Amino acid sequence: LDPAALDAALAALPGPHLVAATAGTTDAGLIDPLPEIADVCRAHRARLHIDAAYGGGLLFSDRHRDRLTGLDAAHTVTLDLHKLGWQPVAAGLLAVREPDDLAALHQRADYLNADDDTEAGLPDLLGRSLRTSRRPDILKTAVTLKTxxxxxxxxxxxxxxxxxxxxxxxxxxxxxxxxxxxxxxxxxxxxxxxxxxxxxxxxxxxxxxxxxxxxxxxxxxxxxxxxxxxxxxxxxxxxxxxxxxxxxxxxxxxxxxx
The missing domain is CATH 3.90.1150.10 (Aspartate Aminotransferase, domain 1)
Known part of the structure; x- marks a missing residue:
């Protein structure tokens, strides 16, 4: 992603804007110039999402994590830990800077999270994942990190x-x-x-x-x-x-x- 071309596009198009940068492309593992893209987004008050599905695992490495400089400027980041995390294929994560960014996912279903059950201490499953019957791959991720x-x-x-x-x-x-x-x-x-x-x-x-x-x-x-x-x-x-x-x-x- 060319920061100069991005700057020109944001200036020409009416907002609001959402910019999606990539940290580790699928074809060749390329990483966009994240700091420069973040600067452009700040100048245009655009939201920045970074797809770090492949490259996010570089954060674990002291030797390679500098390649992800600028990642912390993103409003949202995706990580796919089945790559450089050695997890099951479904172990993907969406990281958000502001919890309110997840408000759009808030759903209610009385058979899953009735108010009286929630007040009684039962877990609010629908508030944890829209895919309530999915495998709990986060447990495998937690065990790996702990180990x-x-x-x-x-x-x-x-x-x-x-x-x-x-x-x-x-x-x-x-x-x-x-x-x-x-x-x-x-x-x-x-x-x-x-x-x-x-x-x-x-x-x-x-x-x-x-x-x-x-x-x-x-x-x-x-x-x-x-x-x-x-x-x-x-x-x-x-x-x-x-x-x-x-x-x-x-x-x-x-x-x-x-």
Whole structure:
């Protein structure tokens, strides 16, 4: 998100405004210039929401948390702890600066939170979540935080980020591959050199069908299709990455035009 373009857009459009910035894009793990965006929002009295679903876990790390400078300027923030929090897939959080921001979620249903039951001390379930029958994934998050603490989770974040950089180094040294860019968090985009988009897509599907690897796919600004490796397993080692590249290389050769 370009702060200058954002400034011009807010000046041209009637308010009120809500700006959504991103701290860790899905495709490449990119982080918007949060301090500059926050300054623009303050100047235009715009509300700022930051989607930190992927990158929010960097807060656990003393080494990487500076990349989220400016996050505290947001009015609301989303965090998805099934990524850099190692939680179940539904363990997402919405953090708000002002409790009144949750007023829109206040609902009443007599069979769930009758006044006399609430006064008698029974928990007000509907006031806790609109999805009253969902699994209590917050308990798993609490147990993880209690067990590992910020230092333990930070060590895991540091490990996967370091592994992603090792993978980028490995790709840079292999002439048979293209590296999209250095990883910002733990996502690495790469593709076999000179492969067509159809071949890249075929390689990804074949890796999946053969049980070799589960890679994502991304089509960033250059318009080409890239394989996406998001490193989230702290036990991944260089030998695992080398084996992955060998498998991709072999499949790419099999899918090359004849």
């Amino acid at each position: 590992l603490g910020r230092e333990g989770l930070g060590a895991l974040v540091d490990q996967v980020c370091a592994t992603a950089h090792e993978f980028a180094d490995l790709l840079a040294d292999r002439p048979g591959f293209e590296l999209y860019d250095r990883p910002v968090i733990s996502t690495v985009l790469f593709r076999p050199a000179h492969a067509t988009d159809a071949a890249v897509a075929a390689v990804r599907r074949q890796l999946l069908h053969r049980g070799r690897a589960v890679l994502g796919r991304a089509r960033p600004d250059d318009g080409r299709l890239w394989l996406k490796a998001t490193v989230l397993n702290p036990h991944t080692r260089p030998a695992d990455l080398a084996a992955l590249l060998k498998a991709v290389e072999e499949l790419a050769e099999g899918n090359a035009p004849r």
